[in-house]
Amino acid sequence: MAETLSALLKAPGVAGFDEVSYDDKERLFEQVNTDMRFEDYLYGCYECGICVAVCPSARFYDFSPRRIAQAVAREDVELVYQQMEEDIWECSQCFSCVRCPRANNPGGIILIMREVAINNGMASAKQALEGYSRIIYKIMSTGTQVSPDMLQPDAFPDWGPEVKDVSDNLDLWRRMLPPETMHTTSMSWEVADKTLVELYLIWFETGALDMIKQVDEGLHMILEELMEERLEEMGIER
Ligand code: SF4
Numbered sequence: 001m002a003e004t005l006s007a008l009l010k011a012p013g014v015a016g017f018d019e020v021s022y023d024d025k026e027r028l029f030e031q032v033n034t035d036m037r038f039e040d041y042l043y044g045c046y047e048c049g050i051c052v053a054v055c056p057s058a059r060f061y062d063f064s065p066r067r068i069a070q071a072v073a074r075e076d077v078e079l080v081y082q083q084m085e086e087d088i089w090e091c092s093q094c095f096s097c098v099r100c101p102r103a104n105n106p107g108g109i110i111l112i113m114r115e116v117a118i119n120n121g122m123a124s125a126k127q128a129l130e131g132y133s134r135i136i137y138k139i140m141s142t143g144t145q146v147s148p149d150m151l152q153p154d155a156f157p158d159w160g161p162e163v164k165d166v167s168d169n170l171d172l173w174r175r176m177l178p179p180e181t182m183h184t185t186s187m188s189w190e191v192a193d194k195t196l197v198e199l200y201l202i203w204f205e206t207g208a209l210d211m212i213k214q215v216d217e218g219l220h221m222i223l224e225e226l227m228e229e230r231l232e233e234m235g236i237e238r
């Protein structure tokens with residue numbers, strides 16, 4: 001668990017791969033391959049590259065779901081650790097790679113690796129999620145997604161010039177995203193109280209809220225308070 005791992009994993013900035021002990025890397029790997037979903041996500045790898053051919057992230061980054069599947073299949077502890085520090089954050093979690101003829105789910109393996117990285121407060125997880133606190137807040141507090149018209153420079157100053165580019169060309173972006181969406185700040189869908197309560201309870205009980213604490217304590221505090229207050233208002237006891 002997080003407490004037993006080297007403090008180096010949590011150092012601000014990515015620790016050098018050699019500075020983290022092999023034992024710590026092995027413990028992280030064990031957390032990945034003992035996850036209850038793991039055996040459904042990996043059956044071995046033909047090295048055919050079909051997952052790479054369909055992977056959108058592989059087109060834009062030095063990233064390959066095949067390399068991930070091979071590293072975990074070969075139990076290459078060093079490489080899996082390196083991938084948890086770098087590669088796994090390039091995946092867009094689209095799951096196109098489930099076309100794998102060996103029935104692997106590389107995106108699912110990456111999801112487990114990300115969860116392990118977050119649960120252990122790895123620096124790479126904190127860095128990857130740094131700019132997303134508002135999005136996490138919106139999704140977890142309201143149960144809806146971030147609407148495209150929320151992407152404005154004043155709301156996301158830490159996103160740099162990209163967010164200005166998006167907001168300047170919002171009409172164009174929205175026309176490019178079929179089907180036409182009504183997901184704007186003023187028109188996003190209503191989430192029923194019952195659904196919201198269920199979501200809050202799921203996030204509490206599954207430990208999803210605890211995961212936020214590992215990467216952003218301030219955000220965790222705000223969300224926990226908000227959810228507990230709302231549950232109390234609705235007469236729900238945890
Ligand atoms: S598609 Fe499946 S078998 Fe082929 S390289 Fe990817 S993970 Fe391996």
Ligand code: SF4
Nearest residue numbers: 055091092095097107
């Ligand atoms: S889930 Fe990740 S690895 Fe799989 S195709 Fe999508 S981006 Fe690529």
